[in-house]
Amino acid sequence: MPAFRWWPWSRRPEPTQPANTVSLPDSLVASMLGAGNFAGTPVTEQTAMGLSAVYRAVSLISGTIAQLPLRTLRMRAGRLDRVGSILDDPQPGFGLTPFEWVETIMLHLLLHGNAYLTHVHNGAGALYALIPHHPLCVEPYWPRPDDRELPVGGRWYRVTDIWGRQSTHDARTLTHISAQSPDGLKGVGPLTIARNSFGTAIAGDRAAAKMFSSGALISGLVTPDDADLEGDEATAIKAELLTSVGGWENAGSIAVVNRRLKFTPWTMSAADAQFLQSRQFSIEEVARWFGVPPHLLMQTEKQTSWGTGVAEQNRGLGRFTLSPWTARVEQRLSRLLGAHRWAEFDFAGLERPNVETEIDLVIKQMQAGLITRTEARALRNLGPTDEGDDSDDEPV
Structure with missing residues:
Protein backbone atom coordinates (compact mmCIF):
# COMPACT_ATOMS: atom_id res chain seq x y z
CA MET A 1 0.00 0.00 0.00
CA PRO A 2 1.33 3.50 -0.78
CA ALA A 3 2.24 5.82 2.06
CA PHE A 4 -0.20 8.47 0.91
CA ARG A 5 -3.93 8.71 0.34
CA TRP A 6 -4.81 9.37 -3.26
CA TRP A 7 -8.20 11.00 -2.86
CA PRO A 8 -8.14 14.18 -0.73
CA TRP A 9 -11.78 13.66 0.21
CA SER A 10 -11.11 10.23 1.70
CA ARG A 11 -10.62 12.00 5.04
CA ARG A 12 -14.10 13.52 4.84
CA PRO A 13 -17.36 11.86 5.93
CA GLU A 14 -19.53 10.35 3.24
CA PRO A 15 -22.28 12.69 1.97
CA THR A 16 -25.93 11.82 2.44
CA GLN A 17 -26.88 12.31 -1.24
CA PRO A 18 -26.97 9.31 -3.63
CA ALA A 19 -23.64 8.32 -5.12
CA ASN A 20 -24.87 8.66 -8.70
CA THR A 21 -25.69 12.36 -8.45
CA VAL A 22 -23.44 15.37 -8.85
CA SER A 23 -24.16 18.67 -7.11
CA LEU A 24 -23.57 21.73 -9.24
CA PRO A 25 -24.48 25.36 -8.62
CA ASP A 26 -27.64 26.60 -10.31
CA SER A 27 -25.66 29.07 -12.42
CA LEU A 28 -23.47 26.28 -13.75
CA VAL A 29 -26.47 24.09 -14.54
CA ALA A 30 -28.01 27.03 -16.41
CA SER A 31 -24.79 27.57 -18.34
CA MET A 32 -24.67 23.91 -19.34
CA LEU A 33 -28.23 24.18 -20.68
CA GLY A 34 -27.36 27.25 -22.75
CA ALA A 35 -29.30 29.83 -20.74
CA GLY A 36 -28.80 33.49 -21.62
CA ASN A 37 -27.93 32.82 -25.24
CA PHE A 38 -29.59 35.05 -27.86
CA ALA A 39 -29.40 32.35 -30.55
CA GLY A 40 -31.08 29.80 -28.28
CA THR A 41 -28.43 27.12 -28.91
CA PRO A 42 -26.74 25.34 -25.98
CA VAL A 43 -23.16 26.51 -25.46
CA THR A 44 -21.16 23.82 -23.67
CA GLU A 45 -17.63 22.51 -23.91
CA GLN A 46 -18.67 20.04 -26.60
CA THR A 47 -20.67 22.46 -28.73
CA ALA A 48 -18.10 25.26 -28.43
CA MET A 49 -15.16 22.98 -29.21
CA GLY A 50 -17.19 21.67 -32.14
CA LEU A 51 -16.50 25.02 -33.81
CA SER A 52 -13.29 24.60 -35.77
CA ALA A 53 -12.07 28.11 -34.91
CA VAL A 54 -12.61 27.59 -31.16
CA TYR A 55 -10.93 24.18 -31.21
CA ARG A 56 -7.97 25.57 -33.14
CA ALA A 57 -7.58 28.62 -30.86
CA VAL A 58 -7.85 26.61 -27.64
CA SER A 59 -5.55 23.82 -28.83
CA LEU A 60 -3.05 26.38 -30.16
CA ILE A 61 -2.76 28.29 -26.87
CA SER A 62 -2.88 25.26 -24.56
CA GLY A 63 -0.55 23.13 -26.69
CA THR A 64 1.98 25.92 -27.17
CA ILE A 65 2.15 26.68 -23.45
CA ALA A 66 2.26 22.97 -22.54
CA GLN A 67 5.34 22.42 -24.70
CA LEU A 68 7.26 25.22 -22.95
CA PRO A 69 9.63 23.88 -20.26
CA LEU A 70 8.27 24.68 -16.79
CA ARG A 71 11.36 25.48 -14.71
CA THR A 72 11.79 25.87 -10.96
CA LEU A 73 14.39 28.57 -10.27
CA ARG A 74 16.22 29.63 -7.14
CA MET A 75 18.36 32.65 -6.33
CA ARG A 76 21.32 31.64 -4.18
CA ALA A 77 24.36 33.74 -3.39
CA GLY A 78 23.50 36.08 -6.24
CA ARG A 79 23.37 33.21 -8.74
CA LEU A 80 20.28 31.94 -10.53
CA ASP A 81 20.05 28.14 -10.39
CA ARG A 82 17.55 25.64 -11.71
CA VAL A 83 16.35 23.16 -9.07
CA GLY A 84 14.02 20.18 -9.07
CA SER A 85 10.49 20.37 -7.68
CA ILE A 86 7.06 18.79 -7.89
CA LEU A 87 6.47 20.75 -11.11
CA ASP A 88 8.91 18.49 -12.96
CA ASP A 89 6.26 15.73 -12.75
CA PRO A 90 3.07 16.86 -10.97
CA GLN A 91 1.62 13.33 -11.05
CA PRO A 92 4.66 11.07 -10.65
CA GLY A 93 4.30 7.53 -11.87
CA PHE A 94 0.60 7.79 -12.67
CA GLY A 95 -2.02 10.07 -14.15
CA LEU A 96 -1.13 12.80 -16.62
CA THR A 97 2.26 13.51 -18.11
CA PRO A 98 3.70 17.01 -17.48
CA PHE A 99 2.59 18.08 -20.99
CA GLU A 100 -0.96 16.76 -20.48
CA TRP A 101 -1.10 18.28 -17.00
CA VAL A 102 -0.30 21.82 -18.22
CA GLU A 103 -2.56 21.37 -21.25
CA THR A 104 -5.48 20.33 -19.02
CA ILE A 105 -4.98 23.36 -16.77
CA MET A 106 -4.93 25.66 -19.78
CA LEU A 107 -8.07 24.07 -21.24
CA HIS A 108 -9.90 24.74 -17.98
CA LEU A 109 -8.67 28.33 -17.93
CA LEU A 110 -9.39 29.05 -21.59
CA LEU A 111 -12.92 27.66 -21.51
CA HIS A 112 -14.13 28.24 -17.94
CA GLY A 113 -11.71 30.85 -16.57
CA ASN A 114 -10.73 28.68 -13.58
CA ALA A 115 -8.37 25.80 -12.87
CA TYR A 116 -8.47 23.87 -9.58
CA LEU A 117 -5.69 21.60 -8.30
CA THR A 118 -6.16 19.52 -5.16
CA HIS A 119 -3.02 18.64 -3.18
CA VAL A 120 -1.89 15.11 -2.43
CA HIS A 121 0.65 14.61 0.36
CA ASN A 122 2.82 11.59 1.09
CA GLY A 123 3.27 9.91 4.44
CA ALA A 124 5.84 12.50 5.51
CA GLY A 125 3.44 15.35 4.82
CA ALA A 126 5.30 16.63 1.76
CA LEU A 127 3.39 17.71 -1.32
CA TYR A 128 3.43 14.73 -3.68
CA ALA A 129 0.98 15.46 -6.53
CA LEU A 130 -1.43 18.09 -7.90
CA ILE A 131 -4.70 16.74 -9.26
CA PRO A 132 -6.76 18.93 -11.65
CA HIS A 133 -10.53 18.98 -11.21
CA HIS A 134 -13.09 20.02 -13.77
CA PRO A 135 -14.25 23.58 -13.02
CA LEU A 136 -17.92 22.56 -13.12
CA CYS A 137 -17.25 20.18 -10.22
CA VAL A 138 -15.79 22.86 -7.93
CA GLU A 139 -17.82 25.59 -6.24
CA PRO A 140 -15.86 28.41 -4.57
CA TYR A 141 -17.64 30.46 -1.90
CA TRP A 142 -16.89 33.05 0.73
CA PRO A 143 -17.04 32.02 4.40
CA ARG A 144 -20.08 33.05 6.39
CA PRO A 145 -19.63 35.79 9.03
CA ASP A 146 -20.41 33.29 11.79
CA ASP A 147 -17.82 30.72 10.64
CA ARG A 148 -15.54 29.86 13.53
CA GLU A 149 -12.85 28.44 11.27
CA LEU A 150 -11.80 30.89 8.58
CA PRO A 151 -10.21 29.42 5.44
CA VAL A 152 -6.59 30.04 4.58
CA GLY A 153 -6.61 32.23 1.49
CA GLY A 154 -10.04 33.69 2.25
CA ARG A 155 -12.14 31.21 0.26
CA TRP A 156 -13.65 27.76 0.69
CA TYR A 157 -13.96 25.29 -2.17
CA ARG A 158 -16.54 22.53 -2.38
CA VAL A 159 -15.29 19.75 -4.68
CA THR A 160 -17.63 17.07 -6.03
CA ASP A 161 -16.05 13.94 -7.48
CA ILE A 162 -17.49 11.72 -10.22
CA TRP A 163 -19.21 9.54 -7.60
CA GLY A 164 -21.03 12.49 -6.04
CA ARG A 165 -18.86 12.66 -2.91
CA GLN A 166 -18.05 16.14 -1.66
CA SER A 167 -15.09 17.59 0.19
CA THR A 168 -14.21 21.07 1.43
CA HIS A 169 -10.84 22.71 0.84
CA ASP A 170 -9.00 25.97 1.35
CA ALA A 171 -5.62 27.21 0.12
CA ARG A 172 -3.81 24.56 2.18
CA THR A 173 -5.29 21.68 0.18
CA LEU A 174 -6.33 23.30 -3.12
CA THR A 175 -4.67 25.71 -5.55
CA HIS A 176 -7.00 27.95 -7.55
CA ILE A 177 -5.71 29.55 -10.76
CA SER A 178 -8.15 32.19 -11.96
CA ALA A 179 -8.64 34.20 -15.12
CA GLN A 180 -9.99 37.76 -14.99
CA SER A 181 -12.36 37.96 -12.04
CA PRO A 182 -14.89 40.74 -11.36
CA ASP A 183 -15.45 39.67 -7.74
CA GLY A 184 -12.20 37.98 -6.70
CA LEU A 185 -14.04 34.71 -6.09
CA LYS A 186 -13.71 33.00 -9.45
CA GLY A 187 -12.69 33.87 -12.97
CA VAL A 188 -14.92 34.41 -15.99
CA GLY A 189 -14.23 32.30 -19.06
CA PRO A 190 -15.27 32.62 -22.71
CA LEU A 191 -18.03 30.03 -22.28
CA THR A 192 -19.73 32.63 -20.08
CA ILE A 193 -18.91 36.03 -21.54
CA ALA A 194 -18.73 34.91 -25.19
CA ARG A 195 -21.90 32.84 -25.02
CA ASN A 196 -23.76 34.96 -27.56
CA SER A 197 -20.92 34.93 -30.09
CA PHE A 198 -20.39 31.19 -29.73
CA GLY A 199 -24.14 30.55 -29.82
CA THR A 200 -24.48 32.50 -33.07
CA ALA A 201 -21.61 30.53 -34.62
CA ILE A 202 -23.11 27.23 -33.46
CA ALA A 203 -26.47 28.27 -34.90
CA GLY A 204 -24.71 29.05 -38.20
CA ASP A 205 -23.21 25.54 -38.28
CA ARG A 206 -26.60 24.02 -37.61
CA ALA A 207 -28.21 26.15 -40.30
CA ALA A 208 -25.54 25.05 -42.77
CA ALA A 209 -26.11 21.40 -41.88
CA LYS A 210 -29.86 21.86 -42.27
CA MET A 211 -29.35 23.50 -45.65
CA PHE A 212 -27.27 20.58 -46.90
CA SER A 213 -29.66 17.97 -45.53
CA SER A 214 -32.98 19.60 -46.46
CA GLY A 215 -32.20 22.64 -48.63
CA ALA A 216 -32.36 22.94 -52.42
CA LEU A 217 -28.96 22.07 -53.86
CA ILE A 218 -29.99 21.71 -57.51
CA SER A 219 -28.02 23.21 -60.38
CA GLY A 220 -31.07 24.59 -62.21
CA LEU A 221 -34.76 24.33 -63.17
CA VAL A 222 -36.12 22.93 -66.46
CA THR A 223 -39.62 24.01 -67.55
CA PRO A 224 -41.48 23.25 -70.83
CA ASP A 225 -42.31 26.11 -73.22
CA ASP A 226 -45.45 24.72 -74.80
CA ALA A 227 -47.57 22.72 -72.34
CA ASP A 228 -47.64 21.06 -68.98
CA LEU A 229 -45.97 17.68 -68.66
CA GLU A 230 -47.40 14.54 -67.23
CA GLY A 231 -45.55 12.71 -64.51
CA ASP A 232 -44.08 10.04 -66.80
CA GLU A 233 -42.97 12.67 -69.32
CA ALA A 234 -41.20 14.74 -66.64
CA THR A 235 -39.39 11.61 -65.39
CA ALA A 236 -38.30 10.72 -68.95
CA ILE A 237 -37.01 14.27 -69.62
CA LYS A 238 -35.05 14.27 -66.37
CA ALA A 239 -33.45 10.91 -67.19
CA GLU A 240 -32.64 12.12 -70.73
CA LEU A 241 -30.98 15.30 -69.40
CA LEU A 242 -28.93 13.42 -66.81
CA THR A 243 -27.76 11.00 -69.46
CA SER A 244 -26.78 13.83 -71.81
CA VAL A 245 -25.15 16.34 -69.44
CA GLY A 246 -24.67 14.67 -66.06
CA GLY A 247 -21.37 13.35 -64.75
CA TRP A 248 -17.73 13.93 -65.56
CA GLU A 249 -17.87 11.76 -68.68
CA ASN A 250 -20.15 14.36 -70.39
CA ALA A 251 -17.89 17.32 -69.61
CA GLY A 252 -17.49 19.46 -72.75
CA SER A 253 -20.06 17.46 -74.75
CA ILE A 254 -23.08 18.87 -76.63
CA ALA A 255 -26.52 17.94 -75.34
CA VAL A 256 -29.34 17.32 -77.82
CA VAL A 257 -32.80 17.03 -76.30
CA ASN A 258 -35.87 16.55 -78.51
CA ARG A 259 -38.00 18.89 -76.43
CA ARG A 260 -38.81 22.56 -76.17
CA LEU A 261 -37.42 23.28 -72.73
CA LYS A 262 -36.26 26.32 -70.81
CA PHE A 263 -33.31 25.93 -68.41
CA THR A 264 -32.94 28.39 -65.53
CA PRO A 265 -29.68 28.14 -63.52
CA TRP A 266 -30.10 27.99 -59.76
CA THR A 267 -27.87 30.77 -58.39
CA MET A 268 -26.96 31.73 -54.84
CA SER A 269 -29.19 34.40 -53.40
CA ALA A 270 -27.97 37.49 -51.59
CA ALA A 271 -29.16 35.97 -48.31
CA ASP A 272 -27.06 32.85 -48.93
CA ALA A 273 -24.00 34.99 -49.71
CA GLN A 274 -24.50 36.98 -46.49
CA PHE A 275 -24.86 33.70 -44.59
CA LEU A 276 -21.44 32.57 -45.82
CA GLN A 277 -19.93 35.95 -44.90
CA SER A 278 -21.38 35.70 -41.41
CA ARG A 279 -19.69 32.32 -40.93
CA GLN A 280 -16.35 33.83 -41.95
CA PHE A 281 -16.97 36.71 -39.54
CA SER A 282 -17.49 34.20 -36.71
CA ILE A 283 -13.87 33.05 -37.18
CA GLU A 284 -12.68 36.62 -36.69
CA GLU A 285 -14.88 36.88 -33.60
CA VAL A 286 -13.28 33.76 -32.10
CA ALA A 287 -9.83 35.16 -32.92
CA ARG A 288 -10.70 38.34 -31.00
CA TRP A 289 -12.04 36.47 -27.99
CA PHE A 290 -8.90 34.35 -27.60
CA GLY A 291 -6.35 36.89 -28.84
CA VAL A 292 -5.08 34.69 -31.68
CA PRO A 293 -4.10 36.18 -35.07
CA PRO A 294 -6.65 35.11 -37.71
CA HIS A 295 -3.98 33.57 -39.95
CA LEU A 296 -3.21 31.04 -37.19
CA LEU A 297 -6.86 29.99 -37.41
CA MET A 298 -6.36 29.37 -41.14
CA GLN A 299 -8.19 32.61 -42.02
CA THR A 300 -5.87 34.08 -44.67
CA GLU A 301 -8.40 35.68 -47.00
CA LYS A 302 -7.61 39.26 -45.94
CA GLN A 303 -3.86 38.94 -45.46
CA THR A 304 -0.87 37.12 -46.83
CA SER A 305 0.58 34.10 -45.05
CA TRP A 306 4.16 35.27 -45.60
CA GLY A 307 6.34 38.22 -44.77
CA THR A 308 7.57 40.17 -41.80
CA GLY A 309 4.07 41.32 -40.85
CA VAL A 310 2.94 37.78 -40.08
CA ALA A 311 6.22 37.07 -38.27
CA GLU A 312 5.57 40.05 -36.00
CA GLN A 313 2.03 38.81 -35.33
CA ASN A 314 3.46 35.44 -34.29
CA ARG A 315 5.82 37.16 -31.85
CA GLY A 316 2.91 39.24 -30.59
CA LEU A 317 1.03 36.01 -29.80
CA GLY A 318 3.69 35.09 -27.24
CA ARG A 319 4.00 38.61 -25.84
CA PHE A 320 0.35 39.64 -25.59
CA THR A 321 -1.60 36.35 -25.39
CA LEU A 322 0.59 33.56 -24.02
CA SER A 323 2.56 35.58 -21.44
CA PRO A 324 -0.49 36.78 -19.43
CA TRP A 325 -1.76 33.19 -19.19
CA THR A 326 1.62 31.79 -18.15
CA ALA A 327 2.08 34.56 -15.57
CA ARG A 328 -1.15 33.51 -13.83
CA VAL A 329 -0.01 29.89 -13.66
CA GLU A 330 3.56 30.78 -12.62
CA GLN A 331 2.58 33.01 -9.71
CA ARG A 332 0.07 30.53 -8.27
CA LEU A 333 2.40 27.55 -8.55
CA SER A 334 5.29 29.56 -7.09
CA ARG A 335 3.41 29.76 -3.80
CA LEU A 336 3.83 25.97 -3.47
CA LEU A 337 7.63 26.01 -3.82
CA GLY A 338 8.78 27.79 -0.67
CA ALA A 339 10.85 30.90 -0.13
CA HIS A 340 13.31 32.16 -2.76
CA ARG A 341 11.96 29.74 -5.39
CA TRP A 342 9.59 30.39 -8.21
CA ALA A 343 8.13 28.73 -11.31
CA GLU A 344 8.80 30.08 -14.77
CA PHE A 345 7.93 28.97 -18.30
CA ASP A 346 10.94 29.10 -20.61
CA PHE A 347 10.01 30.99 -23.80
CA ALA A 348 13.52 30.74 -25.27
CA GLY A 349 12.64 27.96 -27.71
CA LEU A 350 9.45 29.69 -28.82
CA GLU A 351 11.15 33.03 -29.46
Missing part, protein backbone atom coordinates in the same frame (compact mmCIF):
# COMPACT_ATOMS: atom_id res chain seq x y z
CA ARG A 352 14.17 31.67 -31.30
CA PRO A 353 14.79 33.40 -34.64
CA ASN A 354 15.66 31.65 -37.86
CA VAL A 355 18.96 29.73 -38.03
CA GLU A 356 20.95 32.41 -39.88
CA THR A 357 19.91 35.17 -37.47
CA GLU A 358 20.55 33.01 -34.41
CA ILE A 359 24.06 31.99 -35.49
CA ASP A 360 24.96 35.61 -36.24
CA LEU A 361 23.68 36.65 -32.80
CA VAL A 362 25.67 33.90 -31.06
CA ILE A 363 28.87 34.95 -32.85
CA LYS A 364 28.37 38.58 -31.81
CA GLN A 365 27.79 37.50 -28.18
CA MET A 366 31.02 35.51 -28.24
CA GLN A 367 32.97 38.41 -29.72
CA ALA A 368 31.62 40.72 -27.03
CA GLY A 369 32.65 38.27 -24.32
CA LEU A 370 29.10 37.67 -23.09
CA ILE A 371 29.25 33.89 -23.58
CA THR A 372 32.02 31.33 -23.97
CA ARG A 373 32.58 29.00 -26.89
CA THR A 374 31.22 26.05 -24.90
CA GLU A 375 28.08 28.00 -23.98
CA ALA A 376 27.64 29.03 -27.61
CA ARG A 377 27.86 25.43 -28.77
CA ALA A 378 25.35 24.42 -26.09
CA LEU A 379 22.88 26.96 -27.48
CA ARG A 380 23.10 25.11 -30.80
CA ASN A 381 22.71 21.71 -29.04
CA LEU A 382 26.36 20.89 -29.77
CA GLY A 383 28.86 19.29 -27.42
CA PRO A 384 32.15 20.85 -26.29
CA THR A 385 35.10 20.99 -28.67
CA ASP A 386 38.05 18.61 -28.49
CA GLU A 387 40.20 21.39 -27.04
CA GLY A 388 38.01 21.53 -23.94
CA ASP A 389 37.07 24.58 -21.91
CA ASP A 390 40.49 26.19 -22.46
CA SER A 391 39.37 27.14 -25.97
CA ASP A 392 36.79 29.47 -24.48
CA ASP A 393 39.39 32.17 -24.06
CA GLU A 394 40.67 32.01 -27.60
CA PRO A 395 39.58 34.71 -30.02
CA VAL A 396 36.93 33.83 -32.55
